[in-house]
Structure formats: C-alpha cells, structure tokens
Amino acid sequence: MTSLQQERNQLILDIWQGKRPKRVPMQIMISLEYAIQYKGYSLFREYYSPKHCYEAAEELAKLVNSDSLPTNPMNMAAVHRYAMNRFMVPGKDGFYQHPNYCPMKFEEYPELIKDPLEFWARKLRPRILGIVEEDKQFGELRLNAIKNVVAAKYREYSPAELTKKYERIDVQAMAMMSMAPLDYIADYFRNFTSICIDIRRNPQWVLDACEAMLEFIVESIKRAPKIPGKINLVNLPLHMATYMKPKDFAKFYFPSFKKLIQSIQDHGFEAGFFCEENWDPHLDALNDLPGRARIGFEAADPKLVVEKLGNRHIICNFFNTHFLRTATPEEVRDEVKQLLDIVCVHGNFIFSFNKPFLCLGDARMENIQAAVDAVLEYGVY
Amino acid sequence: MSERKIFLTKEELIEKYNLNEEEQVYLLPLLVEAEETVRKQVAGTI
Amino acid sequence: MNLKSKYYKTWEEYRALNPDIDEKQAKAMAEKMQSYEEMMFAFVMFLCF
Numbered sequence: 001m002t003s004l005q006q007e008r009n010q011l012i013l014d015i016w017q018g019k020r021p022k023r024v025p026m027q028i029m030i031s032l033e034y035a036i037q038y039k040g041y042s043l044f045r046e047y048y049s050p051k052h053c054y055e056a057a058e059e060l061a062k063l064v065n066s067d068s069l070p071t072n073p074m075n076m077a078a079v080h081r082y083a084m085n086r087f088m089v090p091g092k093d094g095f096y097q098h099p100n101y102c103p104m105k106f107e108e109y110p111e112l113i114k115d116p117l118e119f120w121a122r123k124l125r126p127r128i129l130g131i132v133e134e135d136k137q138f139g140e141l142r143l144n145a146i147k148n149v150v151a152a153k154y155r156e157y158s159p160a161e162l163t164k165k166y167e168r169i170d171v172q173a174m175a176m177m178s179m180a181p182l183d184y185i186a187d188y189f190r191n192f193t194s195i196c197i198d199i200r201r202n203p204q205w206v207l208d209a210c211e212a213m214l215e216f217i218v219e220s221i222k223r224a225p226k227i228p229g230k231i232n233l234v235n236l237p238l239h240m241a242t243y244m245k246p247k248d249f250a251k252f253y254f255p256s257f258k259k260l261i262q263s264i265q266d267h268g269f270e271a272g273f274f275c276e277e278n279w280d281p282h283l284d285a286l287n288d289l290p291g292r293a294r295i296g297f298e299a300a301d302p303k304l305v306v307e308k309l310g311n312r313h314i315i316c317n318f319f320n321t322h323f324l325r326t327a328t329p330e331e332v333r334d335e336v337k338q339l340l341d342i343v344c345v346h347g348n349f350i351f352s353f354n355k356p357f358l359c360l361g362d363a364r365m366e367n368i369q370a371a372v373d374a375v376l377e378y379g380v381y
Numbered sequence: 382m383s384e385r386k387i388f389l390t391k392e393e394l395i396e397k398y399n400l401n402e403e404e405q406v407y408l409l410p411l412l413v414e415a416e417e418t419v420r421k422q423v424a425g426t427i
Numbered sequence: 428m429n430l431k432s433k434y435y436k437t438w439e440e441y442r443a444l445n446p447d448i449d450e451k452q453a454k455a456m457a458e459k460m461q462s463y464e465e466m467m468f469a470f471v472m473f474l475c476f
Contacts, residue, residue: 044403048411078411081398117432121475135385138419140474145418149411215430223469 005164008067009171012350015314016231016270018292020347024340024379025169026372027316028066029356030363033095035060035071037360043094048078050150054157061166063365065372069168072159082146084130087188095358103127104189106198109205112189116216124189175232175269176224181213181256182206183239192243199244199252210256218263226268233272233294234264242277254285265291274317275300283308298354302342311346318343319371321355324363329370336374344381351375388420435468437461 011025035056036047046052050073057073064070077096080088086103088096103124104112112119125140126132132139163170179187185206186195198206226232241253264271274296279286286295286309296317297305305315319339323332336351343349353371357363389397394412395405428435438457441464442448448456 042403044401045406048404048407052407078408081408082412082415115432117430117434117471117475121434121471125475131385134383138387138423139385141422142415142419144474145422146411146415149414149418153411212431215428219428219430219468220472223472 005167005170008167008169011067012169012171012231015348015350016292018311018348020381023381024344024349024351024375026066026351026375026379027068027169028064028070028352028368028372029068030060030064030070030368031356031358032057032071032073032075034357034360034362038365047075047094050074050153050157054162057159058162058165061162061168064368065376067169068172069159069163069166073157073162074154074159076147076150078150079143079146082131083143086128086130098187100191100193101128102189102191102194106190106194106201109198109202109209112185113205113208113212116212117219120216128188171230173227173230173232174235175226176221176234178217178221178234178236178260178264180236180238180240180253180260180273181210181217182253183237184213184217185209186240192240195240196243199248203252206252210252214256214259214263217260221264221267221269224269232269234269236260236271236273238273238275241275241282242279246281249282249285254282254288258289261293262290270294272296274298280304287312289313294350296352296354302339306343306345311348314348314350315343316350316352317354319351319353321353321357321363324353324357324367324371325361327367329366332367332370333374336371337378340375340378344379347381351379387423389416432468434471436464 007022008025011021011023014021015025032053033043033047036043036053039046039052039056039059041047041052041056046056053073053075057069057071060071061069077088077090079085080096081090086101087098089099090096104127108119108123111123126136129139129143131142135142160170162168182195186192190198195206221234224232224234238257241249244253261271270293271291272294275282276298278299278301279297280300283300283305292313294314294316295309297315298317300318302318309315319336323335327335340349340351351371386393391409391413394400394409394416398404398412400409428437436444438461441460442453
C-alpha cells in the first residue's frame with residue numbers, strides 16, 4: 001500500500017472512530033453512464049464491454065482526484081437485459097430506468113406476510129423477471145448463467161485494480177445494498193403511489209408486511225460476505241420517508257428501519273444510508289438510531305443537520321449536483337467553501353455531491369475538478 | 382408470454398431482444414455465452 | 428431464525444413431520460440435518476438476491 005493510499009484510508013478510519021481527520025475526506029461518485037459518454041463511447045455499444053467500461057472509469061480516475069474511486073467500471077446491464085427485468089428497462093437513449101411498476105396486488109398482502117421468501121421467489125420474481133416467467137424450469141438457471149458470464153468478464157477489469165493503481169481508499173467495502181422494509185415493499189412489490197393508498201386501506205397489513213420483510217432482509221444481511229479488516233458497509237437508499245406525514249413516518253417507516261440498523265450492526269457491518277429528498281422533518285429520529293452510521297443527505301438543510309445531529313453520526317453529501325451544470329469554477333469553489341464552513345464543525349463530514357451525475361450534461365468536468373480542489377484547499381482541519 | 386425455447390441462436394436472440402446494430406457488437410456475445418452455458422448444463426449428463 | 432418460511436424448517440419442525448425417527452437416530456441426525464437445511468436455505472437466498 002502506498003503512503004498516499006494510507007493517508008486516504010486514515011481519513012476514513014478516523015471519521016468512523018469519531019476522531020477529527022486531518023482534512024475532509026471526499027467520496028465523489030460519478031456514474032458509469034456519465035463516464036462512458038465522457039469518453040465518447042456509446043450506451044448501446046461499449047457500455048456492455050467490460051474492457052471499455054474499465055477504460056472509461058480509468059479516465060475519470062485520472063481526472064478526478066477524489067479520495068475514493070469516482071467511477072465503478074462494473075455494470076449489470078446485460079443481466080437486466082437478458083433477464084427481461086421489468087424494473088430495469090433501457091430507454092431510447094440506452095439508459096436503464098426503474099419504472100413505477102407494481103407487480104403485487106393489494107389482496108396479496110397476507111401471502112407476503114405469511115412467507116415473504118416464498119412470495120418473492122414464486123409469485124413476484126416471475127412477474128418481474130420475464131425470463132423466469134417464460135421459462136419456469138430453467139429461468140433461475142439462466143439468470144445465474146448470465147450473472148456468471150458478466151462477472152467472469154469483469155475479473156480482469158475490476159474496480160479493485162483501479163483503486164490500487166490510483167491509490168484510492170480501500171479500507172471501506174460495500175458488503176451489500178439493502179433497503180428499509182417499507183422501501184422494499186414500495187420499490188419492489190407495490191409502488192410509491194400504491195403503498196400510500198395501502199397505508200390508509202389496511203394499515204395493519206402494511207405494518208405486518210414491514211415486520212415480515214425485516215426478517216427477510218435480516219436473513220440476507222446475515223449471509224452477506226465480509227472482507228476481514230475492512231469497514232464492511234451495508235448501503236441503503238431511503239425513499240419513502242419524505243413522502244409521508246411525520247405521524248405515518250413514526251408508525252410505518254421508522255420502527256422496522258431502526259430494527260434493521262440494529263441488526264446490521266449486530267452482524268458486524270456498518271450502516272450507510274442516503275436520505276433522499278428533504279429529511280428536515282425527520283432529523284430528530286436519526287438521533288434515536290443505534291450506533292454510528294454514515295448518513296448522506298440530498299436536500300436537508302446542512303445547518304439544521306449539524307445542529308440536530310452534532311457528532312452523533314457521519315454526515316455527507318449536501319452539495320447540489322445541479323450547481324455543477326451551469327456555474328463557473330470560481331462559483332463552485334465559493335459554494336464548496338460556504339458548505340464546509342457550515343458542516344465541518346465536528347469533524348464528521350465526508351464531502352460528496354448530493355446526486356451522482358447520470359448524463360454528460362449534468363456536470364462540467366472543470367466544475368467537478370474545481371470542487372475537488374476546493375475541498376483539498378479549504379477542507380484541512 | 383409463450384414458453385421459451387431451450388436454446389436460442391444468435392439470430393433468434395437478436396430478434397427476441399430487439400438488438401440494434403450497436404448492441405450486437407458487445408451485448409450479443411454475452412447473451413450467446415449465457416445460452417451456451419445453459420445448454421451445456423441442461424444437456425450435460427449427471 | 429425469526430423468518431417463517433416453507434424453505435426453512437427447524438429440527439423440531441422436521442421431527443414433527445417425520446415421527447418415525449427414533450431417539451437414537453434423532454441424536455445422530457439433528458446437527459447434520461439442521462446444517463443441510465441451513466445450506467439449502469442459503470442457496471435459495473443466493474438465487475433470490
């Protein structure tokens with residue numbers, strides 16, 4: 001390990017241990033789709049080639065001096081395509097989107113509550129994955145086959161290679177992506193609009209489904225592989241909370257979410273979650289969570305977050321990606337400085353943008369670089 | 382949805398997945414390899 | 428395990444479904460059967476994620 005990589009790792013280790021690091025660490029996330037377009041490649045063509053995806057991610061690693069690797073070269077688009085995944089559908093521009101599809105019927109809640117694994121495997125997967133629907137006997141085998149084919153191609157083009165080559169943080173590993181129980185039901189089983197109606201039509205079903213899903217998710221976390229010696233993160237994007245009244249949040253969302261965070265920590269993982277939209281009404285609840293978590297904020301008021309959470313958790317994101325589209329590099333530097341003045345009070349802030357860039361038009365490279373340089377300059381404690 | 386054939390050829394994959402010319406360059410070979418893998422497993426002796 | 432699923436049976440549930448297993452057999456079987464059950468359950472979970 002190089003000394004630069006060690007220094008970068010130390011920033012993250014310190015922050016997880018509640019110590020003030022030497023400077024604000026940076027975890028810039030740039031989507032592979034952006035990288036592909038930046039390199040002049042096509043989302044219809046090179047996007048499916050691990051070699052080209054690696055090249056595109058490498059280009060971004062060269063250009064963006066973030067502490068973490070900015071772009072992960074891996075993508076599973078070929079798996080979604082082969083599986084005919086109704087939740088990951090390519091648009092006319094080649095970009096994969098998650099449509100507001102609802103595979104579960106309202107009257108099926110009792111089946112979900114009784115045996116979530118059976119319901120997921122037998123009822124919902126064929127409705128979501130076309131390949132499982134049209135090939136009852138070999139659909140799951142086919143799915144496993146394409147996953148293995150894609151994974152094998154990425155063996156020599158892994159993010160670990162780039163991380164090592166460009167001396168980025170490697171002390172942190174993503175053990176798995178997961179979801180809060182209510183989000184799982186809203187994202188994969190019902191949809192955003194249906195779940196809001198379900199809460200009114202039969203609140204007890206929704207509550208029971210959250211508890212059943214909690215146990216189901218906990219079983220998957222128990223089995224997630226851990227890398228010894230690393231901070232093994234379970235990442236959760238939080239979706240539904242900001243669409244709910246505080247009273248509904250307290251009743252339907254938070255209890256099973258809190259138990260999940262406890263379970264993540266009990267099984268030797270760290271929890272990292274991203275609060276989508278504006279969490280200002282729910283900030284107090286975050287102090288009621290067990291342990292220390294890494295919490296990202298998309299649109300919460302940074303002053304309020306610092307005031308309410310103090311040094312209780314690690315905080316990140318905030319910086320508005322939209323700004324990178326139109327501002328000048330000087331304006332970006334000023335904006336970074338202003339944000340750091342607010343959020344660096346307790347030494348528990350990781351700099352990152354509030355959304356990854358998806359399309360080339362989402363951010364100008366000189367603005368991304370200006371933000372990184374500004375953190376290096378103003379982020380020293 | 383009609384039942385899927387055990388093995389789809391390259392041409393059948395192009396038609397089924399509506400692959401445009403660009404997608405036939407890198408995506409198609411991955412799909413062909415998946416079909417081959419399944420065929421080997423299903424046709425293999427135990 | 429708190430999850431209730433037809434894909435996972437505890438030894439007690441398995442025993443209740445197979446009353447012909449005598450005490451001597453049960454003693455020898457319990458640990459192994461439970462580990463096989465765990466392996467199979469883990470495989471189903473692997474396929475589903």
